[in-house]
Amino acid sequence: MKHFENLGSLCAYIVILLSPLVIIHKMDKLEAKVTQHKVIYYQVDSYGGAWHGKVTKKEITETGYAVEVGTYGRFLVTKEQYDTIKVGDEAPEFLKKRGS
Known part of the structure; x- marks a missing residue:
């Protein structure tokens, strides 16, 4: 015991x-x-609305490829889309579509 x-x-x-x-x-x-650091990504939902903006920033983050368009915010994109976008370009059409 x-x-x-x-x-x-x-x-x-x-x-x-x-x-x-x-x-x-x-x-x-x-x-x-x-x-x-908290990162917020937006989904485009202004389908049909006219918005204009230039790509102001590109970056590769932990969650993927991201581009920032003026005051519209940061968007996740594919690697192929990321490679075609250049800082200073107008916002690409695929970002302006709903659900992109």
Whole structure:
């Protein structure tokens, strides 16, 4: 019986010693999520409306290829579309279509 009592105490000590490590690990993961830059992508829904804008920025992000069109925002595009777009060009027609 004494053997099991020592084993229980040993397990309790291990849990007490490892708890701070688990908490620190969880806090680091939470901090990484909080400090991560939030990116908002828009879906074009102004079908039929006339909008004009120039491509002001291109970038490759964790989520894919993105272009920014003036004040209209940032749009996800395919690699092929990304390669054909140049900064300073008018917004491509495929961005102006609904559901693009």
